[in-house]
Amino acid sequence: MIFNNIGYYSLVFGLFISIYLLFFSFFLYIKGKSNNDLNLNIYHFSLIQLFLVILSFICLILCFILSDFSNETVYYNSHTTKPIFYKIAGAWGNHEGSLLLWLLVLTLFIFLFIIKSKSQPKKYRLLSIFFQQIIITGFFLFLLITSNPFDYLFPTPKEGLGLNPILQDPALVIHPPILYLGYVGSSIIFSSSLAALIENNLGTIWAKHIKNWVFVSWIFLTLGILLGSIWAYYELGWGGFWFWDPVENVSLMPWFSLTALLHTILVLEKRQLLKLWTIVLSISTFSLSMSGTFLVRSGILNSVHTFASDPERGVFILIFLFLLIFLAIFIFFFFSKNIEQVKGRNFYWLSKDFSILINNWFMMYFLSVVLIGTVYPIFLEVITSDKISIGPPFYNKLLIPFLIPFLIIMSFGPKLKWIKDRFEMLKLYKILFFFISLIISIFIYEKLGKNNLLISILILAGIYLFLISLIDFFKSKNNLSQNISHFGFSLLILSIILNSFFSSEFSSNMKIGDQIEFENKIIKFSKIESKKGSNYNSIVANFTIEDKNKRVTNFFPEIRIYNQPNIMTSEADIKTSIFYDKFFVVNLLKNETYFNVRYQVKSFMVWIWISTLLIALGGFIGLVKKIR
Amino acid sequence: MYGKKVKLRFFFFSTIFLAILLTTFLILKSLEENVVYFISPSDVKVLPELNQKKMRIGGMVKKGSIETNSNEILFIITDYKSEIKVSFSGSIPNLFAEEKGVVAEGYLKDRNFFNAKKILAKHDENYMPPEVKKAIEDKQ
Numbered sequence: 001m002i003f004n005n006i007g008y009y010s011l012v013f014g015l016f017i018s019i020y021l022l023f024f025s026f027f028l029y030i031k032g033k034s035n036n037d038l039n040l041n042i043y044h045f046s047l048i049q050l051f052l053v054i055l056s057f058i059c060l061i062l063c064f065i066l067s068d069f070s071n072e073t074v075y076y077n078s079h080t081t082k083p084i085f086y087k088i089a090g091a092w093g094n095h096e097g098s099l100l101l102w103l104l105v106l107t108l109f110i111f112l113f114i115i116k117s118k119s120q121p122k123k124y125r126l127l128s129i130f131f132q133q134i135i136i137t138g139f140f141l142f143l144l145i146t147s148n149p150f151d152y153l154f155p156t157p158k159e160g161l162g163l164n165p166i167l168q169d170p171a172l173v174i175h176p177p178i179l180y181l182g183y184v185g186s187s188i189i190f191s192s193s194l195a196a197l198i199e200n201n202l203g204t205i206w207a208k209h210i211k212n213w214v215f216v217s218w219i220f221l222t223l224g225i226l227l228g229s230i231w232a233y234y235e236l237g238w239g240g241f242w243f244w245d246p247v248e249n250v251s252l253m254p255w256f257s258l259t260a261l262l263h264t265i266l267v268l269e270k271r272q273l274l275k276l277w278t279i280v281l282s283i284s285t286f287s288l289s290m291s292g293t294f295l296v297r298s299g300i301l302n303s304v305h306t307f308a309s310d311p312e313r314g315v316f317i318l319i320f321l322f323l324l325i326f327l328a329i330f331i332f333f334f335f336s337k338n339i340e341q342v343k344g345r346n347f348y349w350l351s352k353d354f355s356i357l358i359n360n361w362f363m364m365y366f367l368s369v370v371l372i373g374t375v376y377p378i379f380l381e382v383i384t385s386d387k388i389s390i391g392p393p394f395y396n397k398l399l400i401p402f403l404i405p406f407l408i409i410m411s412f413g414p415k416l417k418w419i420k421d422r423f424e425m426l427k428l429y430k431i432l433f434f435f436i437s438l439i440i441s442i443f444i445y446e447k448l449g450k451n452n453l454l455i456s457i458l459i460l461a462g463i464y465l466f467l468i469s470l471i472d473f474f475k476s477k478n479n480l481s482q483n484i485s486h487f488g489f490s491l492l493i494l495s496i497i498l499n500s501f502f503s504s505e506f507s508s509n510m511k512i513g514d515q516i517e518f519e520n521k522i523i524k525f526s527k528i529e530s531k532k533g534s535n536y537n538s539i540v541a542n543f544t545i546e547d548k549n550k551r552v553t554n555f556f557p558e559i560r561i562y563n564q565p566n567i568m569t570s571e572a573d574i575k576t577s578i579f580y581d582k583f584f585v586v587n588l589l590k591n592e593t594y595f596n597v598r599y600q601v602k603s604f605m606v607w608i609w610i611s612t613l614l615i616a617l618g619g620f621i622g623l624v625k626k627i628r
Numbered sequence: 629m630y631g632k633k634v635k636l637r638f639f640f641f642s643t644i645f646l647a648i649l650l651t652t653f654l655i656l657k658s659l660e661e662n663v664v665y666f667i668s669p670s671d672v673k674v675l676p677e678l679n680q681k682k683m684r685i686g687g688m689v690k691k692g693s694i695e696t697n698s699n700e701i702l703f704i705i706t707d708y709k710s711e712i713k714v715s716f717s718g719s720i721p722n723l724f725a726e727e728k729g730v731v732a733e734g735y736l737k738d739r740n741f742f743n744a745k746k747i748l749a750k751h752d753e754n755y756m757p758p759e760v761k762k763a764i765e766d767k768q
Contacts, residue, residue, distance in 0.1 A: 166722070236721075368651070368655070372659070373659075387667070388666060389663075390659070390664070391662060393661075393662045394659065507718045508698065508699060509696050509699065509701065568723075570722055585719065587722060587724075593696075594696040596696075596701070596719055596720050598718075
């Protein structure tokens with residue numbers, strides 16, 4: 001009750017401060033002399049703003065911990081029997097709380113930006129703060145008008161409705177915050193690149209300064225996508241890690257754009273080329289992050305992940321998004337004339353700069369494929385009212401052929417010199433690697449048999465990049481971060497291919513005591529036991545799998561029946577090893593004696609996670625090196 | 629004659645133009661082939677022709693219609709106007725239950741029978757395909 005009020009009013013005060021900062025920074029910008037320090041008021045008020053939002057966030061968490069059902073958000077998303085861990089996590093497992101978290105990260109980042117940008121020109125900093133405060137004000141208004149997390153409910157209910165059990169998972173507890181750090185990081189890049197454009201500040205110094213932010217949001221975005229994927233694998237019981245579902249796609253699109261930016265910013269830093277392109281990428285990364293939120297929250301996307309959504313909220317974000325994009329485009333066209341291009345600088349076809357340019361083209365291609373696959377169904381529905389969905393074959397067909405040249409260019413591009421490189425004779429080890437890759441891929445091709453030439457060539461390219469980056473890792477230590485990321489990427493592609501081709505699955509309906517043969521193994525359903533958790537009852541099924549050498553593995557997949565809301569979930573029993581995961585899941589049909597059983601052997605599953613971690617780790621090393 | 633620079637630039641732009649053209653063509657062609665239509669049981673009844681394309685059928689699982697045996701699950705999808713019998717073998721999602729929303733992906737055998745290859749989960753227990761929601765609202 002008391003926390004409810006504190007939380008609400010700190011948000012209202014936060015909004016006032018935001019509006020104050022908005023005008024104040026603009027006023028200082030208009031009037032400002034260029035050399036003196038930033039007005040101390042800006043520091044203080046940003047700090048107070050951050051403090052207020054943190055306070056309000058803590059209040060929301062306290063409401064959840066204390067199960068204060070006079071708070072509507074708590075009522076809809078919590079329950080007294082819920083474990084304390086998920087009570088806390090429930091604070092951001094819902095729409096209102098997750099937006100409050102967005103806001104928290106926004107205010108945190110602008111404060112860090114103010115502290116970390118001291119070496120930058122004052123007018124540029126003021127303008128960045130101004131743009132960032134526009135976004136923050138928008139989010140405050142959005143939160144207070146359409147999705148207030150502190151709505152008061154009277155009469156106070158005795159019990160809450162509970163959190164959707166599939167959200168009660170450790171991976172999903174940290175998935176939203178991490179992903180938001182990535183999304184919100186892109187807002188800083190957005191504001192600062194617009195400010196730099198207006199101030200005509202686009203050069204080596206700015207590139208060096210903003211590169212840290214690009215790295216930070218890129219790392220978090222990568223980790224956020226990874227966590228979402230891990231959650232889908234463990235919790236949804238399909239045994240897959242990526243479904244090309246619209247909700248997944250909207251997190252992948254900003255990633256493509258941000259990855260392109262991550263590379264372009266290097267060209268800007270070293271050669272002061274691609275100035276406007278950097279701005280375009282900054283704007284598009286942020287717009288894609290925002291529209292991702294919009295598409296997920298509005299219920300426009302016909303997604304299997306759709307949670308409760310509300311059109312009114314969607315409209316608000318849509319209007320806000322349009323305003324921001326129009327503002328950005330207007331600024332872009334109005335001020336882009338001022339940017340002087342460095343005369344006489346061009347791209348030579350054999351140079352690092354040019355290979356980065358190629359990387360950008362590929363990223364834009366991948367981005368447009370995913371974008372079209374995601375929004376085409378929406379447009380078609382509006383125009384013809386046909387409802388369609390676009391499945392994995394679309395993406396596979398359009399992405400796989402282009403991955404081949406992409407991987408090959410990745411294998412030599414980073415090693416070229418800036419500006420202009422000479423064409424060298426092929427070194428012996430490269431030819432050797434090529435033949436090793438060729439032999440392995442021919443071997444795999446033989447094993448796959450049926451018309452998989454394209455995949456085999458992709459494997460060839462993947463293994464080649466894998467070997468090249470592996471040897472680089474030992475040869476030269478000066479570009480460790482790039483090396484690890486590229487190595488991780490080749491490992492990722494290889495693991496995904498091997499995973500999709502060497503996995504096998506079995507599914508059937510079985511009664512207790514049934515025995516079925518599958519790939520020379522005997523799967524036996526021996527018995528069920530019941531167990532009690534804090535807010536659920538569960539049925540644990542006992543299965544044994546006996547292979548031809550009489551070795552027996554036990555599996556205990558579980559079906560949980562949560563008390564509030566009354567939902568069944570399946571907890572898969574997953575046995576992870578280096579080369580494959582064994583994934584066992586059962587499902588219960590109400591009033592039926594049969595259990596729906598699924599057993600999968602997923603090859604190289606753990607390598608998909610490891611390789612993505614390596615990609616992010618590369619970014620992290622790069623960041624640490626730069627900050628030092 | 630044009631200078632070398634102009635020629636180079638012309639070459640550059642025409643390459644980009646061709647690349648964009650080719651990409652658009654590829655994407656559109658691939659779209660056409662891989663689109664899966666989403667229809668309701670009532671739509672099935674009025675389809676002009678039955679083809680062998682993959683499609684999705686959405687509606688509610690009819691009460692008391694689920695039958696299971698060792699290798700398949702049979703149930704009826706209804707939108708409270710028409711219904712269609714569905715056969716499925718494979719693993720079902722958690723939220724599959726009587727009187728809950730369901731989306732089945734697969735092929736039509738005839739107007740009354742659908743061979744599902746996949747049953748899609750909705751993560752929200754209260755989820756209902758929009759058509760069904762509308763049909764129920766219309767009925768009231």
